[in-house]
Amino acid sequence: MKVIEIEGAKELNGTIRISGAKNATVALIPAAILTDEEATICNVPEITDTDALCDILKQLNVNVNRSTESLVINPKDMKNIEIEEKYSKKLRASYYFMGALLGKYKKAVMYFPGGCSIGARPIDLHLKGFEALGAKVTNEGNRYTVEAEELHGANIYLDIASVGATINIMLAAVKANGKTVIDNAAKEPEIVNVATFLNMMGAKITGAGTSTIKIEGVEHLHKCFHEVIPDRIEAGTYIIIAALCGHNLKIDNVIPEHIDSLLSKLEEMGIEMEVGADYVIVFDGKKELHPTNIKTAVYPGFPTDLQQPFTVLLTKAKGRSKVEETIWENRFMHIAYLNKLGANITVKNRTATIDGPSELKGTEVVATDLRAGAAMVAAGLVAEGKTTIADAEHILRGYEQIVEKLKAVGAKITIKEI
Numbered sequence: 582m583k584v585i586e587i588e589g590a591k592e593l594n595g596t597i598r599i600s601g602a603k604n605a606t607v608a609l610i611p612a613a614i615l616t617d618e619e620a621t622i623c624n625v626p627e628i629t630d631t632d633a634l635c636d637i638l639k640q641l642n643v644n645v646n647r648s649t650e651s652l653v654i655n656p657k658d659m660k661n662i663e664i665e666e667k668y669s670k671k672l673r674a675s676y677y678f679m680g681a682l683l684g685k686y687k688k689a690v691m692y693f694p695g696g697c698s699i700g701a702r703p704i705d706l707h708l709k710g711f712e713a714l715g716a717k718v719t720n721e722g723n724r725y726t727v728e729a730e731e732l733h734g735a736n737i738y739l740d741i742a743s744v745g746a747t748i749n750i751m752l753a754a755v756k757a758n759g760k761t762v763i764d765n766a767a768k769e770p771e772i773v774n775v776a777t778f779l780n781m782m783g784a785k786i787t788g789a790g791t792s793t794i795k796i797e798g799v800e801h802l803h804k805c806f807h808e809v810i811p812d813r814i815e816a817g818t819y820i821i822i823a824a825l826c827g828h829n830l831k832i833d834n835v836i837p838e839h840i841d842s843l844l845s846k847l848e849e850m851g852i853e854m855e856v857g858a859d860y861v862i863v864f865d866g867k868k869e870l871h872p873t874n875i876k877t878a879v880y881p882g883f884p885t886d887l888q889q890p891f892t893v894l895l896t897k898a899k900g901r902s903k904v905e906e907t908i909w910e911n912r913f914m915h916i917a918y919l920n921k922l923g924a925n926i927t928v929k930n931r932t933a934t935i936d937g938p939s940e941l942k943g944t945e946v947v948a949t950d951l952r953a954g955a956a957m958v959a960a961g962l963v964a965e966g967k968t969t970i971a972d973a974e975h976i977l978r979g980y981e982q983i984v985e986k987l988k989a990v991g992a993k994i995t996i997k998e999i
Contacts, residue, residue, distance in 0.1 A: 638654065736762045893959040
């Protein structure tokens with residue numbers, strides 16, 4: 582088990598550069614197998630989710646070469662074999678291989694994916710989309726087989742604007758016969774990044790970033806070079822940390838439009854910032870803050886992935902704040918540990934009520950999932966004394982070199998194996 586230790590209450594100053602987006606990367610890697618040639622993806626973050634997907638590529642006999650921040654993926658010798666459970670269970674995003682393999686070979690066999698335990702995460706919308714395209718779905722326990730004689734275009738309405746289902750259906754549809762229309766599609770920037778990648782390989786996708794995506798099927802996808810967008814959740818996390826304990830802390834390589842909902846809430850709380858074309862500077866993270874309320878929503882609403890770190894910031898606001906979680910029903914597992922650190926938070930149904938300000942004091946906590954782990958890091962950085970975060974592997978799934986980045990701006994933070 583990996584453990585992160587933090588000596589808190591240190592002022593952070595300098596620049597943190599944001600890495601490529603985890604939520605785009607984990608879809609782009611499976612998407613790359615749709616070509617029969619070579620795909621180069623740059624600005625790829627060095628996180629364990631990337632490593633897990635590369636392990637699946639190697640199992641499928643795909644040639645993968647990593648050079649600094651780039652991945653070169655060549656599937657010319659690829660074999661469409663069953664993806665074993667030991668690989669698929671490492672991360673939720675392994676399910677993108679379902680859509681990619683179905684699109685390329687008309688058949689995919691794999692086990693139900695793993696990932697963080699933040700609530701029920703069924704793949705029924707994905708499977709209904711595959712069926713609408715002409716596939717038959719069978720499952721035995723945790724093992725799914727999705728296959729079709731031919732895939733054909735279809736009109737598909739998503740009951741929920743799911744990012745995963747939107748991308749997976751795109752992957753399956755790019756080589757289907759005819760035209761596919763996805764209505765009530767998710768609009769996240771990561772979907773636009775994946776659609777752009779596919780189009781650069783020769784796909785014909787329009788409407789990505791809107792609620793209606795149209796896909797004209799093509800026979801062949803060719804080689805291409807593509808760049809992963811900056812990670813808006815990593816950016817938001819570090820901006821929140823800057824608001825807690827930064828002084829002229831610059832968060833660089835940011836697309837501010839992708840985090841408008843967060844920036845507007847920080848302004849409401851009284852955080853003084855400079856927002857540039859590709860950066861955000863937080864001037865002073867120690868001033869008195871105003872309380873506020875947030876309600877998580879699909880993009881462009883407030884991201885559920887930033888709800889947990891943002892709750893830490895609300896413990897420093899003078900007065901009562903509320904956080905309503907509408908996406909995942911089990912995303913308040915960090916609250917017990919924030920209270921252990923000294924916060925005053927109550928939870929009823931899907932709403933957390935935070936009464937502040939609270940003086941946090943270091944203690945032993947647990948990273949129950951990826952974003953809860955980020956919240957524990959944020960809390961440890963602002964708390965007096967030593968905070969020890971167990972199960973830090975969750976954090977490493979989504980934050981590239983988090984310890985090194987924080988050390989470079991003045992944090993006293995270490996990671997070790999116990």
